[in-house]
Amino acid sequence: MELLVVSLMLLLASCGLSLDNGLMKTPPMGWLAWERFRCNVDCEADPENCISERLFMDMADRLAEDGWKELGYEYVNIDDCWAAKKRDSEGRLVADPQRFPSGIKALAKYVHSKGLKLGIYGDLGTYTCGGYPGTTLDYIELDADTFASWGVDMLKLDGCYSNSSTKALGYPLMSKALNATGRRIAFSCSWPAYEGGLPPKVNYTFLGEICNLWRNYDDIDDSWESVRKIINWYSSHQDVLQPAAGPGRWNDPDMLIIGNFGLSYEQSKAQMALWAILAAPLFMSNDLRAISMKASSILQNKLLIRINQDPLGVQGRLLLKGKNNIDVWMRELSLSTMALVFFSQRTDMPYHYTTSLSQLNITAPNVFSAQDVYSEWVQRGLDIDTKFTVTINPSGVVMLYVYPERKLKRTQG
Ligand SMILES: *[C@@H]1O[C@H](CO)[C@@H](O)[C@H](O)[C@H]1NC(C)=O
Ligand SMILES: *[C@@H]1O[C@H](CO)[C@@H](O)[C@H](O)[C@H]1NC(C)=O
Ligand SMILES: *[C@@H]1O[C@H](CO)[C@@H](O)[C@H](O)[C@H]1NC(C)=O
Numbered sequence: 123m124e125l126l127v128v129s130l131m132l133l134l135a136s137c138g139l140s141l142d143n144g145l146m147k148t149p150p151m152g153w154l155a156w157e158r159f160r161c162n163v164d165c166e167a168d169p170e171n172c173i174s175e176r177l178f179m180d181m182a183d184r185l186a187e188d189g190w191k192e193l194g195y196e197y198v199n200i201d202d203c204w205a206a207k208k209r210d211s212e213g214r215l216v217a218d219p220q221r222f223p224s225g226i227k228a229l230a231k232y233v234h235s236k237g238l239k240l241g242i243y244g245d246l247g248t249y250t251c252g253g254y255p256g257t258t259l260d261y262i263e264l265d266a267d268t269f270a271s272w273g274v275d276m277l278k279l280d281g282c283y284s285n286s287s288t289k290a291l292g293y294p295l296m297s298k299a300l301n302a303t304g305r306r307i308a309f310s311c312s313w314p315a316y317e318g319g320l321p322p323k324v325n326y327t328f329l330g331e332i333c334n335l336w337r338n339y340d341d342i343d344d345s346w347e348s349v350r351k352i353i354n355w356y357s358s359h360q361d362v363l364q365p366a367a368g369p370g371r372w373n374d375p376d377m378l379i380i381g382n383f384g385l386s387y388e389q390s391k392a393q394m395a396l397w398a399i400l401a402a403p404l405f406m407s408n409d410l411r412a413i414s415m416k417a418s419s420i421l422q423n424k425l426l427i428r429i430n431q432d433p434l435g436v437q438g439r440l441l442l443k444g445k446n447n448i449d450v451w452m453r454e455l456s457l458s459t460m461a462l463v464f465f466s467q468r469t470d471m472p473y474h475y476t477t478s479l480s481q482l483n484i485t486a487p488n489v490f491s492a493q494d495v496y497s498e499w500v501q502r503g504l505d506i507d508t509k510f511t512v513t514i515n516p517s518g519v520v521m522l523y524v525y526p527e528r529k530l531k532r533t534q535g
Contacts, residue, residue, distance in 0.1 A: 140370030141297065145308045146334045147369040148431040150276070150403045152197025152241070153181050153190075157342055157377045157407035161203040161252040165221055171409075173203045174221035175229050178240075184410035186236040188418075193427055197276060198233050199241030199405065200226075202252040209255050214268050215244075230273035241276035241308075242269055246292040247284030256283055259292055263299045270303035278310040286323075289313050297332035310374065311336040320359060326366035335372040335403055338363065342376035344384035346517060349393050350467070352376065356400060357440040357449070367401050367437040374403050381408035381417035388518030391496055394420050395463045395521040398430040399438035399453045425495050425523055429453065429461045438463075441482055448475050448514060450482060458488065459525040461495075466514040473514050479524075480506040488526035495521040502527065 155173065165172040170180075182198045185191050204226075206216045217226050226242065233240040244265060247256040257265045257279070269277055279296055281289055293313045300307045311333035317323040319338040329336050339355050342348050352375050356363060367373050378397060380390040397404060406421060420426075438453025438461065451463040462482070464475055479490065490504040501510055504524075512520040 140330050140368060141309065141332055141334055143301065143306050143308070143334070143370075145306055145370065146372065148433065148435065149372050149401055150197055150308065150335065150405070151194040151427075151431075152199060152239070152405055153185060153195065153410065154197075154199040154201060154241070154278075154377055154405040154407050155181075156201035157344065157379055158382060158409060159201075159407075163203055163218070163221065172221065173200075175217075175224055178229055179232055181410055182233045182236050182238055185238055188410065189422060190410070191237060193422055193424065194431060195404070195406070196237075197239050197241050197405070199243075199276065199278065201243045201278070202245070202250050202280070203254060204243065205250070205254040207254060213261065213264060215255060215265055225272075226274070227272040230275075234273065239275035240273070241278060241310075242272075242274045243278045243280065244269075245280040245282055246289060246296065246313075247280075247282050249283045251280055251282035257292075257296070258284075259288065259295065262292060262295050263302075266296060266299035266303050266307075269307065270300075270305040273305075274307060276308040276310065278312070280312045281316040286317065289316060294332050308334045310334065314338050315340070319355075320362060326362065330366060330368070330371035334370060335374045337374050337376060339375065342379060344379050344382045346385055346389045349379070349385065349389065353396055353465075357443070357451075360439050364437045364439055367435065369433075369435040372401060372403055373437065375400060377405045377407035378421065379407060380421055381406065381410075381413040386517065387416055388515045390417060390420050391521075392465060392517060392519045394423070394426055395495070395519045396451065396465065398426050398521075399451045399461060399463050401430065401432075401435060401437040401453070404430060420496075423495065425493070426521070429455065429495070429523060432456055446473065446475075448473060450477075452482070452484070457525075458486065459523065460484070462492075462522045462524060464512050464514050464520045464522075466516055466518055468514075468516050470516060472516070474511050475514060476509055476511040478507050478509050479504065486526070490524050491527050492522040492524045495523055 162172050206218045210216050230240045245256045249256045314324040315337040432455040434456045436454050441452045442450040447468045449465045453461045492501045514520050
C-alpha cells in the first residue's frame, strides 16, 4: 500500500504537471470583489461599497469572525479599479491614494493579522479592463516585485487590451517573474478565457505548468441564466477541461454569487453543488456584512466543502445528459467515495427520478450509503442494483455523498 502511494507520488512528481510553487493543492477558497462590487469608485456617494481599503478590511473581519476562515475561506481578493490612474515616478503601480490611503502593504499586513491572505489584480495589456494602468511586457518584472514587496499572496492577471501574441509571451513571463521574487504567490490566469477556452488555441498542459488556476469562459453575472450558461459550457467541453484540473491547477468557472440578488434558494444550492463537483475555486463575491442565514448555510455546508476540497483533486463529470432535463454529475473522491448531483433544468414542478448506481454505470464491489448533502436523509444498504428515488426541484439539485458501508468478501480473480 505504502509502496503504491510512493510510486504514485513519484509518477506525479516526474510528470511535473503543475506550477511548482506548492500552492493550491486543493481548490482555493475565499472572497473576491468583482461580481458584487465591480468598479464602484465613488466613495463619496457610496463609502461602504466602493472599492477601498475599508471594503477589504470589512470583508477580512467578516471572514475571520463569522466562521468562514475555519472552513477554508482564506483569501481576500482585490479585483480591478484599485490602482491610481498613473504609475509613480519610478514606474511602479500605486494604489489610489484617496481610496487606499494606507496602501496595499498595510492592507496585506491587516489581512495577515487576521490569519488570512491577500490577493490582487493586474492586467496583461496597455490598460486593465476598467482603464487603470496595465502590465505591458516591459513592466512584468517590476510589477511582480512590487506585489511581492507588498506581501501579496495571489495575483489574478486579466487580459484586456493585449493581443494573442502578447498574451502568449506575457503569461509565462509573469509566472517566471513571480517565482523569481522568492515569495510564493498563487497565479490566476485569465488567458484561456480570451482565446475561447479550447484547443488548439489553448494548451491546458502548458497552463497547468505556469498557472494555479485559470478562467476558461465568460464572466459570471448575478443571474441564473449566467450560471446555467457556464455549467452547460463546462459540460459540453468536459473531455478537454476535466483532465486539465488537478492539485495545484484548477479550472475556474468564476465566482460564487450566492447571497446576492439573482439566484433563488434552489438555484443557490445548485451553484454550490456544481462548483463542488467541478473542483472549482470557491471565491464568493457577495456582501458578507449583510448575508442571509440561508445563503450562509449553503456556503458553509461542511460536507459540501469537504467534497470540493477532496485531496485527490479529480474534477467531476456529467454522466448523463438531459433525459427529462435532469442531468446527473459524478465526482470521484478519495477513499472510494463519490459525490453525485442530480441537476434539474426543468421549469415545471419537483421531479421524481428513479435510478440505481448500475444504471449510472457505477460499478464497485461495495454496498454503499448515500447521504443527502443538504438534508439529514441517508439511504443505507445501496447495492449497485438497488433502485432509489430522488426528488429534484426545478432549477435545483439533489446532491448525494456516496460512501462504501463495508467491503464485500473479496472474490478471486
Ligand atoms: C520557483 O520554482 C522552483 C523550480 O521550479 C521551485 O522549486 C520553487 O519552489 C519556486 N519558488 C517559488 C517562490 O515559487
Ligand atoms: C500585438 O501587440 C504588440 C504590442 O502592442 C505589437 O507589437 C504586435 O505587433 C501585435 N501583434 C499582432 C499580431 O497584432
Ligand atoms: C502543450 O504544452 C506542453 C507542455 O509545455 C508541450 O509539451 C506540448 O507540446 C504543447 N502542445 C502543443 C499542441 O503545442
